[in-house]
Amino acid sequence: MKSGWPCVTCPNRTSGFCGALLGKPVEDASSDEQPNWQHYRGARAGEQVMVRNQPCERVFVLCNGWAFRFFQLSNGRRQILNFVLPGDLVSAVTVFEERPHFSAQALTEVRLSGFLRSEVQTRFAMNPGFSATLAKSCVNTINDADEFITALGQRSADERIAYLFLHLMRRIAARNVVRDQRYRVPLRQQHIADAVGLTPVHVSRVLSQFRDRGLIEFSGGILHVRDVPELERIGTLN
Amino acid sequence: MKSGWPCVTCPNRTSGFCGALLGKPVEDASSDEQPNWQHYRGARAGEQVMVRNQPCERVFVLCNGWAFRFFQLSNGRRQILNFVLPGDLVSAVTVFEERPHFSAQALTEVRLSGFLRSEVQTRFAMNPGFSATLAKSCVNTINDADEFITALGQRSADERIAYLFLHLMRRIAARNVVRDQRYRVPLRQQHIADAVGLTPVHVSRVLSQFRDRGLIEFSGGILHVRDVPELERIGTLN
DNA sequence: CGGCAGTTTGATGTTACTCAATTTAAGTGG
DNA sequence: CCACTTAAATTGAGTAACATCAAACTGCCG
Numbered sequence: 038m039k040s041g042w043p044c045v046t047c048p049n050r051t052s053g054f055c056g057a058l059l060g061k062p063v064e065d066a067s068s069d070e071q072p073n074w075q076h077y078r079g080a081r082a083g084e085q086v087m088v089r090n091q092p093c094e095r096v097f098v099l100c101n102g103w104a105f106r107f108f109q110l111s112n113g114r115r116q117i118l119n120f121v122l123p124g125d126l127v128s129a130v131t132v133f134e135e136r137p138h139f140s141a142q143a144l145t146e147v148r149l150s151g152f153l154r155s156e157v158q159t160r161f162a163m164n165p166g167f168s169a170t171l172a173k174s175c176v177n178t179i180n181d182a183d184e185f186i187t188a189l190g191q192r193s194a195d196e197r198i199a200y201l202f203l204h205l206m207r208r209i210a211a212r213n214v215v216r217d218q219r220y221r222v223p224l225r226q227q228h229i230a231d232a233v234g235l236t237p238v239h240v241s242r243v244l245s246q247f248r249d250r251g252l253i254e255f256s257g258g259i260l261h262v263r264d265v266p267e268l269e270r271i272g273t274l275n
Numbered sequence: 276m277k278s279g280w281p282c283v284t285c286p287n288r289t290s291g292f293c294g295a296l297l298g299k300p301v302e303d304a305s306s307d308e309q310p311n312w313q314h315y316r317g318a319r320a321g322e323q324v325m326v327r328n329q330p331c332e333r334v335f336v337l338c339n340g341w342a343f344r345f346f347q348l349s350n351g352r353r354q355i356l357n358f359v360l361p362g363d364l365v366s367a368v369t370v371f372e373e374r375p376h377f378s379a380q381a382l383t384e385v386r387l388s389g390f391l392r393s394e395v396q397t398r399f400a401m402n403p404g405f406s407a408t409l410a411k412s413c414v415n416t417i418n419d420a421d422e423f424i425t426a427l428g429q430r431s432a433d434e435r436i437a438y439l440f441l442h443l444m445r446r447i448a449a450r451n452v453v454r455d456q457r458y459r460v461p462l463r464q465q466h467i468a469d470a471v472g473l474t475p476v477h478v479s480r481v482l483s484q485f486r487d488r489g490l491i492e493f494s495g496g497i498l499h500v501r502d503v504p505e506l507e508r509i510g511t512l513n
Numbered sequence: 514c515g516g517c518a519g520t521t522t523g524a525t526g527t528t529a530c531t532c533a534a535t536t537t538a539a540g541t542g543g
Numbered sequence: 544c545c546a547c548t549t550a551a552a553t554t555g556a557g558t559a560a561c562a563t564c565a566a567a568c569t570g571c572c573g
Contacts, residue, residue: 108425110513116425130414138418161410162403172399175413176368180376182420187346187354189427190472194561225519234428239561241520256520275348432529464552477529479552494552495538 074153080143087127087141094135095151097127102147103223106139107231117232119181120144120224122208129174132157145223187274189234194243197233199272202253202260218262222255312391318381325365325379332373333389335365340385341461344377345469355470357419358382358462360446367412370395383461425512427472432481435471437510440491440498456500460493 077100080086086104087093104121106128118139121127127141132154160167181204188200202222209220226244230237247253252268254261262268316335318324324342325331342359344366356377359365365379370392398405419442426438440460447458464482468475485491490506492499500506 106421108421108513110425110429114429116428118421118424128417130417133410133414139421162406165400168400168406172371172413175410175417176371179366179368179413179416179420182417182424183344183346183356183377186356186420186423186427187348189424190354190470191348191352227519232428236562237520238522238563241522242561245521275346463550474530475552476531476554480529480554483553 074156076151078149078151080147080149082143082145084143085140086143086147086149087131087137087139089138089140090136092135093131093137094154096131096154096157097149097151099123099125099127100148100150103144104141104147105144105228105232106141108139115231116234117228119178119185120205120232123212126174129171129178132161132171144228184274192274194233194235194239195246196271197235198229198240198243198247199268200274201229201233201272202255202262203269203272206260206262218265220260220262221258222260223258312394314389316387316389318385318387320381320383322381323378324381324385324387325369325375325377327376327378328374330373331369331375332392334369334392334395335387335389337361337363337365338386338388341382342379342385343382343466343470344379346377353469354472355466357416357423358443358446358470361450364412367409367416370399370409382466422512430512432471432473432477433484434509435473436467436478436481436485437506438512439467439471439510440493440500441507441510444498444500456503458498458500459496460498461496 076095078086078097086097087106089109099121101123103123104127106118106121108116108118110116121141126132127149128137128139131137135154161171162168184200184204188197192200205222206215206220209215209222226237226240229235230240233240235243244253244255247255250267252262252264252271254263314333315338316324324335325344327347337359339361341361342365344356344359346354346356348354359379364370365387366375366377369375373392399409422438422442426435430438443460444453444458447453447460464475464478467473468478471478473481482491482493486493488505490500490502490509492501
């Protein structure tokens with residue numbers, strides 16, 4: 038059920054999507070024999086990698102680093118829609134739509150692998166294994182969105198933040214070995230606030246309350262979970 | 276961009292999905308020559324038509340009436356994830372997953388058209404036009420979810436309710452002729468509350484405030500919009 | 514050492530929730 | 544058509560959760 042085979046386009050990374058996208062390992066990726074329908078692109082922390090409504094002919098997979106998709110509102114607020122982790126398609130929607138309805142920004146320094154949409158669509162039509170992988174990506178996106186909607190609609194500040202951490206923990210654990218319940222989570226409190234619909238001030242209060250309760254510690258980009266069962270009790274829906 | 280061709284499986288209805296699903300009109304749908312991979316099913320208002328985690332071998336398209344997908348929480352609350360209108364696939368996810376992660380309930384009396392998943396998947400693999408239609412359905416679902424997340428995360432009670440009405444108005448207008456800005460919206464205030472994450476009491480207050488302002492009137496399942504521009508000013512994101 | 518971004522803390526304000534009572538609307542059976 | 548029943552909507556008062564504003568503090572980097 039979990040996707041996790043090695044990603045041929047991004048050395049030392051695993052991905053459920055990336056591998057299927059290319060089909061076979063690229064033997065000599067260093068030379069410029071590399072086909073023009075695939076190319077790499079880097080971005081620094083904070084840099085915008087995709088702009089709402091701006092046409093983009095490529096479909097991107099994140100090779101390393103973290104990014105996020107978001108909506109910027111006219112009143113200055115922004116909603117983070119989800120976080121993109123290594124191996125993830127930035128958005129499955131970009132396979133079908135030229136103009137994204139969202140923006141995306143690098144959270145850390147990132148490396149992206151971009152594929153020409155026309156080529157991806159051809160493979161989508163031809164290769165059943167590829168279609169299945171893409172379908173799975175869509176299904177995951179929709180399932181995650183449904184849970185997220187529920188968290189925002191029905192849960193308190195504590196619960197939303199606990200939910201976000203649990204969600205990220207699961208995704209990180211699917212990619213990396215986690216030791217001692219320490220997770221590298223390169224977010225500022227502002228990002229948490231923008232994701233779960235709270236102010237940074239309130240996020241700060243909730244986090245220090247969690248710390249005082251011996252639940253978690255979050256600073257310097259490291260999430261250290263001291264009481265997993267209790268965090269799950271608070272953050273688990275249904 | 277809009278999907279709206281006549282739906283061959285459900286007489287007197289239009290749908291972007293239903294028609295493509297079957298490919299050709301069923302000549303004699305009344306006889307029992309009807310293939311067993313497609314059958315109809317009815318449900319009364321309030322009846323549960325899909326239960327979370329319960330395996331279901333068919334993929335359903337709503338022929339008429341309204342339904343909604345939701346999560347039931349252990350604390351008694353529920354989050355309505357979205358409303359299903361005639362012609363909609365109840366959820367694109369059901370094409371790929373046997374056990375839905377959500378439940379679904381009829382809002383009015385409904386009629387559903389169910390297709391064997393195995394058959395749908397075969398067509399998905401074979402027919403490019405069908406894959407494209409399904410992909411479009413996924414894309415719409417994801418785009419709607421992103422907007423909905425933003426509404427829940429960043430907007431006030433007034434704005435969320437205005438947003439919901441605008442969203443429903445657009446979807447209704449894509450299916451039916453609307454006269455005099457009157458829309459048939461078969462929701463109770465409780466449903467609105469469960470969708471936008473408010474209490475029914477507060478929904479009532481917001482609605483009567485809207486009424487006093489001459490914005491909209493909503494009762495008896497009819498939404499009458501008296502000031503469209505103002506409603507859009509309040510409910511439009513970004 | 515100074516500057517800056519990010520976090521913490523306190524005081525106060527607002528929004529939406531809760532609880533409880535009341536009114537309205539929608540059925541139902543005589 | 545009218546009493547009776549039940550579900551839905553409205554209203555008011557009190558409260559809790561989170562926002563807002565502003566100031567102080569921390570750690571990091573030049």
